[in-house]
Amino acid sequence: MSSMRFLSLEPLPLDIASKKSEYPETHNLSKNYLALSDLDFTNPRLTAPRATSHILDEINASPLNRTIKNAPLSKGPSLLTQTSFSASIGTTIKFILGLCNLQIPYVGEATRMKDLSATLQQFDVRGEQALLLPKQSLVLQRREQEDLAFAAAQYISFYNCIWLVINDIIIGAAFGKFLRDNCEPLAELLSYYAQRYVVEDVRNTLIWLDSWPVGLKLNTQLSRFFCVSFMGIGDIWGNFLHAVAPSLPWAIFGIGCMGLLGMTMIFSLLSDTLSIFTGSLYFCYLVSTKIFSAQLVVLGSLFNLFRGKRRNVLRNRTDSWDYDIDQLMLGTILFTLVTFLFPTVLVYYLLFALCRLGIIMIHACLETALAFMNHFPLFATILRFKDPARLPGGVYLVLSPGPPPRLVPKNSPVPFSQIFFQHLRVWSKLSQHYSPLRLLRCVVAGILIMPIPRYSIRYDMVGIEERTKKDE
Template sequence: MSQTVFWPDDVREEGLCYGWSTPTLCVAGVIHDETALDSLSDSFRVKVLGSCKFERGSPHPVLEFLSGEYTIIYYRRHTAASLRFYSLENVEPSGAAKARQSALATSLEHDYTRPHYSGGIDATVINQFNLAKTVDALVQPKSSRLELSKYLFDFMDAVLYIPKQVAPLVRIPAYLKDFSTTIQQLDVRAEQTQFLGHQVAPLRQSDLSSIHVFAARYTNFFNTVWLILNDITIGVAFGTFLCENNLVLARMLNSLIEIYLIDWIRWALHWLDSWPAGLKLNTELSWVYSHTFSDLVTIWGRVLQGAAPYLPVTLYVFGILSATGMTTAIALFSDLLALLTVHIYLGYLLSRALYARLLRTGGSLWNLFRGKRFNVLRNRTDTWAYDTDQLLFGTILFTLLAFLFPTVLAYYALFALMRLGTLLLNAGLETQLAFMNHFPLFALMLRAKDPWRLPGGIYFGVQYAPGPVLVVKNQPVPFSTIFVQYIRLWSRLAAHYNPLRLLWYVLRGKQLKSDSALRDVIL
């Protein structure tokens, strides 16, 4: 039976092979003095395997310490400074699957039906591939860029010293984050700063024996740095645009507010009050609805009209604050949208309250006609015998409800649709915030520039040198793994804002709310 030997593809010298013999033969390098491994045999468990030589005209080594047949499979040694490594599984840049993988590994250890193999490529062999160049650098010391990178992390530690101390002090209670998108964004930026401050020390004191852990920390750290720097760059450009054009933009925004948030709503209310398309609503109730909500819209329109002269200053302040990041500008405009649509929210709450009350009343009357009633103590519907007076009174109430319900439904549908449009706009802004705060920009750059930094498994390729040989190659991590967090987020948002689900909520009179999934995105 042929034995498998893994050999570094960059080793082309004769001497003593050293490496690991279990679970399979893996050569880490070649030395000429056996005593060079004395200090490494305990920590890395490497040993001298035997002598090797290269015959003239042949690129393949001859292993003199093996008497039988053997097959050589080549692999690539990577320096620790390159942050390249092999992995049998997909490496998620965020490290979110670490807990799931550890739980899976524990369960597999106790699975007696699962076959166990000795030898071959497993996690131990993969770790040997990743350690080979590190061991070679310790046996034959050379300059390493990883040592130079520590100066960068020293500089980052000095830059982040004050923000790292201040960040825990600005953490904000949950109820305030739900109240304002700007406050929520301030909390996210404080969390990012605290994350960067906590990652500097582990990156500066890296463990070369766990390069995959260091690479994941390195990717997450610089992904956050890139996001913040790009956010500030875009924010400065957008803020400059706001400051230079605040008068024109304020005039345009004021015109849009007056046309769509004030005049159009009043027109829609008067249109419903005039029996549109032959829809004969209750005259008196429609008049009350129309005039009440028209007065509410008029009052809020006067408030907005009084604040209109301050709109250019507001946009100028937004432009200045945008220098801290484009996400700050998006959060400010999200809060501005919520403030401008207060009258829509109040109208929706009032119309929904009356609509929900009529639905509950209709359900009670339906139980009355069926000879049943709801038992509050047992939380169930029981059979009940009603008197004639009770049935007569219920019939009168049902008649009133039947005649008034179309009018209540018409005005409720109007404000429910406007509330839904506002929620969708806010959801779009918060989705953009989530992507700008947590987009895997650095991971995508590594995926395109150096896929070895984000391995997604291994496979055997064939090279000709000059004959065909097997080489262990890296399988780049799939894009679905990089965007796994956003795929889950998009699935949840698609389920929350499903048109049929929203229509069902509107018909049942349940309150429309934004989804909290956007606030659950983690670093």
């Protein structure tokens, strides 16, 4: 029992955010062993499920028969219960979390600092884990004797988090050493490819679009305006990249040093670096999207006017309406003008929309890697292969040979789908957000394509902490 091996009719929920009532009932076995031994299982009033539950409780408690009066159950993990964070470290972590959750004025009501940077988001994740683990350890120490299933889930989550952080630091330190040793050649490659793909290739494509490509006759004046404007933005950004090029070796060296905090920190810094180096493309995409979406709205309104309709905002419907001849004449002229200008706007919008899609795909890969390293069920997976009895998913009987033959209850381990429940949730959210159909709808409707909100692909540590406080 000290190793948390027990029989259970129901699968063990590994989501520690679940309510305590959702866990299989495993009573205080050390205190109830004698009471369980005195139960009359031949009583017809004792229903089958209830009888089976009591039988399993007695089987779970039977190994304690010889030690129940002398030795208490294990008190749980002792690594963090014997050591505690100093007040200064705890205050520092809370200060960092406060900065990460600081609201940004004039941007949005719910926009915080961590929403703009993957690095700050990762600091927020690690800070919440650092504050939660000691509290979770104390809950484990008190709860293990009262409810074994609940304590087992807390135990697995506790050590899974520790293993993930340790492995993250080991991998990050090794990869960070590679970055520090090769910072100069990597800086040259980064500078070259940034200038080539972000500045030069985009400039050449703009010139190609302005010269009526494949016989597509665009509006000359409007096309020249877009071409010169976007080329000017690209040239300004190219000068910025050229100015920061001498500092890139030190930046890569700094990223390598941050690898001592884990590989997830390197991935977060790479994601922020990608956002910075492609800032001109994002600005051009933002401008072209605003123009494109505005033209779609104007075309829709003028088309309704052209066919004698009007949008009723209060009733959210389109009603028939009688326009004056002057209104119809002016609307028809404007509709014709906007229609002939629309292909030029569409071509330049599609250019930067495709660039944005490529950047979003890189962000999606980095976000997937971050979610994988932050929430991979490493400890539970190892237990699944090494000691399945600690992950009960049901009970089955095995005929044991020998005089006399007997039926021995065995645990059926929880399925892998339940072990990887976090990754199934994350994959569901990622597949919905980055669905090709959704991205295509965004492109057609002129909706800004943004990376998935990072809080939606991370484990809710705040909810777990609130649940932990309620269970204390």
